Amino acid sequence: MISKKNINILVFNCGSSSLKYKIFNMPSQEILLYGEAERIGTHGQKSSMINHYIGKKKERIKTILSDHNEAFKKVMVLIKRDGKLNKAINFDIFAHRYVHPGNSFRSTTLVTKPVLKKLRKTLDLAPIHNGISYKMIALCSEKFKKKPQLIVFDSTFHSTIPQEFSTYAIPEKLRKKYNLKKIGFHGISHKYIMQEACRFVEKPVNTQKIISCHLGTGGSSVCAIDKGKSINNSMGFTPLEGLMMNTRCGDLDPGTVFYLMSKENLSIQETEEILNYKSGILGILKFSSDLRDAIEMINKDQKAKMAFDMYSQRVKKYVFFYSLLLQKPDIIVFTDSLGVLVPLLREKICSSLKFMDIEIDKVKNNNYNKGTVEISTPSSQTKIFILPTDEEVMIAREAYKEYTHGNNN
Amino acid sequence: MVIIIEPALKEIKITYFNNKNPLSSGNLILTGVEESEVPNELLKILEHPDGKERIDAICFKIAFGGDIFSSPAKIDKEFLKKFLQLIDFSPLYISFILRLLKAFVQSSKKIPLIAFFDTSFFNCLPKTKKYYSLPWDIQKKNNIKKYGFHGLYHKANSDLVKKQVKLISIILDKQSTVCAIKNNKPYSISLGRTPLEGIMSQTSCGDVDLGMILFLMKNHGFSLYQIDQILKNESGFLGITGYNLSVAELTPLYGKDKKITLAFKIYESQILKYIGEALSILEGIDEIIFSGSYTKDLTQIIYNLVKQMSFMGITLSETPWDTKETKTIITAKDSKVKVTINRTNLSQIIFNELKRTV
Numbered sequence: 001m002i003s004k005k006n007i008n009i010l011v012f013n014c015g016s017s018s019l020k021y022k023i024f025n026m027p028s029q030e031i032l033l034y035g036e037a038e039r040i041g042t043h044g045q046k047s048s049m050i051n052h053y054i055g056k057k058k059e060r061i062k063t064i065l066s067d068h069n070e071a072f073k074k075v076m077v078l079i080k081r082d083g084k085l086n087k088a089i090n091f092d093i094f095a096h097r098y099v100h101p102g103n104s105f106r107s108t109t110l111v112t113k114p115v116l117k118k119l120r121k122t123l124d125l126a127p128i129h130n131g132i133s134y135k136m137i138a139l140c141s142e143k144f145k146k147k148p149q150l151i152v153f154d155s156t157f158h159s160t161i162p163q164e165f166s167t168y169a170i171p172e173k174l175r176k177k178y179n180l181k182k183i184g185f186h187g188i189s190h191k192y193i194m195q196e197a198c199r200f201v202e203k204p205v206n207t208q209k210i211i212s213c214h215l216g217t218g219g220s221s222v223c224a225i226d227k228g229k230s231i232n233n234s235m236g237f238t239p240l241e242g243l244m245m246n247t248r249c250g251d252l253d254p255g256t257v258f259y260l261m262s263k264e265n266l267s268i269q270e271t272e273e274i275l276n277y278k279s280g281i282l283g284i285l286k287f288s289s290d291l292r293d294a295i296e297m298i299n300k301d302q303k304a305k306m307a308f309d310m311y312s313q314r315v316k317k318y319v320f321f322y323s324l325l326l327q328k329p330d331i332i333v334f335t336d337s338l339g340v341l342v343p344l345l346r347e348k349i350c351s352s353l354k355f356m357d358i359e360i361d362k363v364k365n366n367n368y369n370k371g372t373v374e375i376s377t378p379s380s381q382t383k384i385f386i387l388p389t390d391e392e393v394m395i396a397r398e399a400y401k402e403y404t405h406g407n408n409n
Numbered sequence: 410m411v412i413i414i415e416p417a418l419k420e421i422k423i424t425y426f427n428n429k430n431p432l433s434s435g436n437l438i439l440t441g442v443e444e445s446e447v448p449n450e451l452l453k454i455l456e457h458p459d460g461k462e463r464i465d466a467i468c469f470k471i472a473f474g475g476d477i478f479s480s481p482a483k484i485d486k487e488f489l490k491k492f493l494q495l496i497d498f499s500p501l502y503i504s505f506i507l508r509l510l511k512a513f514v515q516s517s518k519k520i521p522l523i524a525f526f527d528t529s530f531f532n533c534l535p536k537t538k539k540y541y542s543l544p545w546d547i548q549k550k551n552n553i554k555k556y557g558f559h560g561l562y563h564k565a566n567s568d569l570v571k572k573q574v575k576l577i578s579i580i581l582d583k584q585s586t587v588c589a590i591k592n593n594k595p596y597s598i599s600l601g602r603t604p605l606e607g608i609m610s611q612t613s614c615g616d617v618d619l620g621m622i623l624f625l626m627k628n629h630g631f632s633l634y635q636i637d638q639i640l641k642n643e644s645g646f647l648g649i650t651g652y653n654l655s656v657a658e659l660t661p662l663y664g665k666d667k668k669i670t671l672a673f674k675i676y677e678s679q680i681l682k683y684i685g686e687a688l689s690i691l692e693g694i695d696e697i698i699f700s701g702s703y704t705k706d707l708t709q710i711i712y713n714l715v716k717q718m719s720f721m722g723i724t725l726s727e728t729p730w731d732t733k734e735t736k737t738i739i740t741a742k743d744s745k746v747k748v749t750i751n752r753t754n755l756s757q758i759i760f761n762e763l764k765r766t767v
Contacts, residue, residue, distance in 0.1 A: 124628055126620075164674035168617050169609040171639060171648040178629065180621055238620025244542040252541055254614075254622055255603025256553060258637050260543075263551055268627045274544060275619060283544040303545070309537045313689070321685030325678075327720040355693035356721065 005404050008032060010079070010091035011392045012072070014136060016128045016218030017042045017246065017289075019071045023079070023091050024396040032089050033082060034392070037071035042217075042246075042289055052078050054089070068132045069139055076143075094140055094149040095399035097188060097391060098133050099239065100126035101153045103179045108402040111141055111149040119151070126185075126239050128248075128276055129219075150399040157191040158184025160229040168237075182241075184233035186214045188398075189389040190223040191230075193333050196387055200372050201331065209326040211319055213349075214389065215339035217290055220245050222315065224322035224329075232325060234318045240275060244314045246289040249279035251314070281307050291338055291345070312348045319349060328356060329382050335389040343368065346375065350384055358382040410462035411763060412454060413756040415470040416509055418444050418502060421451060424756035427462055436756065444505040447512040455517050466521045466767075467513065468759050471506060473498060473556065474526030481529070481766055484510055484522035523766075525759050530564040531557025531595050538597050538690075555601035559701075563588040563595060565758045566698040566751060569736075575691040577684060581710070582701035583655075584610050587680060589687035596690045599683040605640055608679045611655055614644035615679050646672045657706035677713055684714070694721065700751045705732065715739070715748055723748065 006025070013020040022034035035052035042048070048065040051058065052075075061078075065071045083089045098105075102122045109115055116138060123130045140149055166182040167175070174180060193212040198205045205228040212223045220243040224232040234242030244250040252275070261271055282289035284307040291311055297304035323329055332353075334346050343366045350360035359380040364373065368386050376384035415422040424436040439448055455464070469484070475495045482488055489511060496503045513522055539554045548554065559580045566578040567590045576590040585608040589596040599607035609615030617640070625631045631639075647653045649672035656676075662669045688694055699711050708730065715725055722745030730750070731737050740748045753761075 124624060164671060164678055167649070167671065167675055168621070169614045169646075169648050169672070169675055169679075170617065170644045172651065174625075174639065174648075178625065180625075182618070236618030236621060238618055238624065240620030240623075241618035249542045249619070251616060252543070252619055253602050253606035254617060254619055254640060255605035255637075256541065256543075257619060257622075258633055259603065260547065260551060260553070261633055264547070268623060272623050272627065274547070275623070278544050280542050283542055284540075286545060306537060306540075310540075310542060313537055314542075316689035317682070317686040319685075320689040321682045324681050324685050324688075324717055327717065352689055352692040 007092040007400070007403070008090060009093050009095050009396045009399055009403075011095045011097075011395045011399070012136065012140075013097045013391050013395060014068055014129065014132045015216060016132070018218065019068055019075065020392060021075055021079075022392040022396070023089070024393065026396055026400040029393060029396070033079070035075065035078070037065055037075060039290075040065045040071050041067055050074060050078070054082060054086075069135055072136050072139065092147070093399065093403055094144070094147055095395050096133060096137055096140075096149065096151050097154060097395050098137075098151045099129040099154040099185055100183065101151075101155065102183075105151070105153055106159075107156065108153070108398045109151050110402070111137060111151060115151075116141065125237075129239065148403065150402055152188065152395045152398045154185050154187045155183045157187030158182075158223075158230045158233050161232055165232045180237055182233065182236045183238075184221075184223070184230065185219065185235040185239045186221045186223070186233070187230065188391045188394045189214050189335065190221075190225065190233070192389055192391065192394045193223075193335055193387055194225050194228070196372065196390075197331050197333050197385055200374075200385070200387075201383060203330075208331055209329045210331045210333065211322045211326070211329045212333045212335065213315060213319065213339055214336045215243075215315065215334065215342075215345065216336040217246055217292075217338060219248070220315070220336075220338070222318040222322060224325050226326055232322060242314075243318065244311050245280045246291070247277045247280050247282045249275045249283070252279075281311060284310060292342065295342065295344060308344075312345055315345070316349050316352055319353070323353070323356065328358075331383050331385065332358070333385045333387050335387050340368075340386055340388050346384075346386070350376075353382075356381070358384070360384055410464050411760055412464060412467045413470070413759050414451075414467060415755060416442075416506060417472075418442070418505060421448070422756070423451070423454065424760075426756075426760050428465070429462065444501060445508075447509050451509070452512060452516060455513075455520070464520050466523055466763060467517070468523045468525055468763055469506075469510065470527065470561065470755065470759060471524050472502065472527045472558075474524075474528045475556065476532065478524070478526050479529050479532040481526070481762065482524045484514060484524050486514065488524070489514065523763065525561060525762060527558055527560045528556040530560030530567075531555070531598060531601065534595055534598065534601075553602070555598065557588075557595065557598045558584060558600040559586045559588070560595075561755060561758050561762070562700050563590065563598075565753065565761070566590070566700055567593045567595075569698065569749075569751065570696055574695045575693050577687045577691070577694060577697045579680065579684070579697065579699045579714075580701040581656075581699060581703040581707050583703075584608075584613075585676075585680065585701070585703075587683035587687055589690045591691055597683075597686050599686070607683065609645040609676055612642045612645045612647045612653070614640045614648065616682070646676070649675065657703050660706045660709065663709055673710065677710060677717075680710075680714060681717060684718070694746050697746060697748045698751050699749070700753065702754065704750050704752060711739070711750065718746075721746065 009024050011022045019037040023032040033054045037050045039048040050061040190212045210225040221235045294304040294307040359377045361377045364375040372387045411426040413424040421439040426434045562580045563578045578588045580586045587599045650668045724741040724744040726741045735752045737750045
């Protein structure tokens with residue numbers, strides 16, 4: 001029942017330090033323009049910028065982007081300008097990625113005033129992402145009252161995680177009352193990775209065991225996928241759990257945090273601020289939250305080496321844990337900025353898997369250019385891929401489905 | 410005669426090792442101990458040694474020795490001064506131990522008193538495992554780092570293998586821990602600063618999402634004290650099953666009761682996570698040793714864990730496994746990895762260590 005309705009969708013995908021945007025013609029999936037605002041509000045050595053593309057034409061705009069709303073406004077100016085030059089460039093609806101709907105939303109949703117109100121109640125679940133997305137969605141509905149907006153949620157793919165992996169060992173009364181369980185994140189990306197990796201090896205999704213490593217300059221998570229379903233994700237009820245991230249601590253002894261709170265007399269807000277914005281790579285490295293800055297200094301600076309080692313060890317921990325759960329994966333995929341752009345990270349992670357007969361081809365790993373590339377040796381029992389994720393096309397597909405077919409499609 | 414004392418809040422275990430007649434060795438457990446006083450029964454052991462043999466030494470198992478004690482130490486006035494410096498780490502525990510040791514120092518001047526620490530083995534833990542992903546200055550200022558746990562157990566297992574062996578040592582006890590060992594040194598440990606980290610226990614939660622904890626405090630008004638209590642004393646197996654029974658007592662119902670089965674599956678998955686971490690650091694595996702007082706009751710768990718790893722060329726020997734010997738190899742001869750259950754109890758481990766050090 002594919003609708004023939006032809007529309008253009010402007011997709012926004014907020015990362016904690018980036019804003020990706022793309023206009024898709026649907027259902028053709030043809031891209032009219034796209035771009036990314038990078039290093040929004042980061043404390044790195046390099047300045048923030050917008051990379052803006054129409055066809056093969058690329059613009060690189062260095063500009064100060066102190067927050068996502070500023071980036072959004074500047075992107076909208078660019079799109080408006082392009083629309084004046086070329087009438088084909090326009091859009092009918094907005095589609096946004098939203099990471100943590102709690103238990104309030106389970107599927108793609110059209111924004112209305114009540115929806116916004118409901119959405120607002122979920123802000124504290126993911127202080128970084130939800131706050132950014134909510135503000136943008138609110139600004140968007142204020143500035144573009146006539147354009148429908150759809151929200152696509154990140155947690156839907158993880159709804160298949162089995163009880164023994166999604167249940168926290170805390171009192172049942174508490175779990176039931178506040179709906180506390182592992183929700184999981186980056187679901188849009190992990191789902192895309194699963195589909196594309198299986199398409200690449202020409203095997204049906206329901207036959208493959210996959211470990212998907214989504215390693216970004218903002219958030220990072222690893223997902224165990226068994227026969228087409230997510231069975232575990234390193235992030236939890238919130239995106240704070242799991243891997244060490246740019247500014248988030250990841251797994252950490254709660255008792256130590258309690259100790260710090262009483263010792264330093266920290267409020268909950270201050271603690272939240274430290275764990276979400278001042279820990280992780282930034283916490284160790286101090287001068288930057290970007291792993292690539294640590295790698296540049298790795299031979300000169302002890303802290304840089306430590307930050308890199310800690311980050312990669314955390315990824316290894318989950319890759320091995322999930323290798324045990326899946327009893328050895330068929331496919332391991334690296335995606336998102338760090339996963340795609342940092343050969344040293346992939347090498348560090350994969351070389352430790354050699355005793356399981358999983359082997360990375362160092363030449364292929366170092367000479368990666370673009371697209372989906374297999375970087376394992378021919379004799380490796382598990383295929384290793386670099387596969388750039390495309391959350392935007394997944395978001396466009398979901399939004400299109402909802403917009404043209406309505407609820408319960 | 411050697412006396413081993415394992416003091417814990419509320420319970421003190423005393424074990425006698427007779428030199429001439431090892432069979433008359435025995436133990437005594439003092440329960441309902443108030444942390445504010447030293448029980449009279451405890452000091453009585455100095456007056457009337459069991460079996461009338463002379464007391465050669467009294468050893469104390471101490472959970473925490475910080476950076477100060479990286480090996481067993483003689484307990485005297487100088488020791489007490491140093492030990493007091495650790496008070497901040499766990500005021501209740503340290504002051505309880507201090508009171509107890511002070512009483513012994515005052516009343517047993519001639520008998521050597523020796524402290525064995527559960528943290529000493531981990532003083533050489535690699536930096537990347539010792540520190541947390543918190544802001545560096547905050548860690549330094551507050552001396553935040555991982556001190557490890559079950560060091561006496563893990564060291565004993567480490568001593569059983571050759572230097573080059575890649576060993577994963579797993580302790581199933583009131584607390585459960587997983588440790589990666591190479592060159593007879595620890596490379597990772599699942600628990601190490603407060604009892605909340607790592608793997609769940611009868612009443613503590615094991616790894617949880619800190620974001621979730623902050624959510625409960627911020628949005629639902631839980632105080633720091635309340636949350637700490639819930640995670641420490643109302644979670645773990647109790648939180649899942651509703652029964653405040655020891656892990657050993659719950660095992661007969663594994664597979665029969667839905668909630669108990671779920672609790673054990675969560676427990677298994679938490680252990681697997683740290684086995685995964687250990688594997689990733691060792692980049693291979695030669696041996697696995699299970700120890701701890703629950704190994705006898707948790708054979709099903711051990712079986713499930715090893716079974717899950719069978720794809721790495723581990724083949725189990727047929728069950729039921731022999732339980733008469735202190736050490737049982739549970740893998741078949743052709744298994745690529747040797748898996749052993751080591752039932753040596755902690756007092757015996759300390760006794761062996763004492764003999765080695767003297």
